[in-house]
Amino acid sequence: MSASHDTVRAVSWEEDCLQLLDQRDLPASENRLRFYDAAEVAKAIRDMVVRGAPAIGITAAYAVVLAARQAYARAGEDWRREIEADMRALAASRPTAVNLFWALSRMRACFTSLQGGDPTAALLAEGPTPVRSPSICSVPPLRLMPLKLSPCCISKTPPVLTVTAPPP
Secondary structure, eight states: OOTTTTOOOSEEEETTEEEEEOTTSTTTOOOEEEEOSHHHHHHHHHTTSSOSHHHHHHHHHHHHHHHHHHHHHHHGGGHHHHTHHHHHHHHHHSTTOHHHHHHHHHHHHHHHHOOSSOOHHHHHTSOOSOOOOSSSOOOOOOOSSOOBOOOOOSSSSOOOOBOOOOOO
């Protein structure tokens, strides 16, 4: 496998938005879509813009960051109540996606434990290390640096997202 095997990223966080590689267009073209709110991301998941269990989970987690940021801007300290509609929309976007629900659950646990203030930075920092589970494919949802998906091979070991620092 060449050193350039992971240069195409299906999911990334750039500055203030989520970027998804529109996988419906592959391999004919490489188009990136930018998302600023969770409702748009839920539609993208439903419309198969993003595919594959790890990528769907990561996408859902970033959508929670977008939802929390908007909920905080609208409702201040009452943002946790405000985010619930987006959480339901994300859950409904792909009802059978195990990683999507795993990510939503992990992000909910994170934001439930947060103290006052803007939750964006804390939610972006969630999930810095890979998690292995014998029962499901578990992946860390977020990292403040770009994400690189490891190749998934058929094996008894569940595929895991590899989080690495970008080259210097």
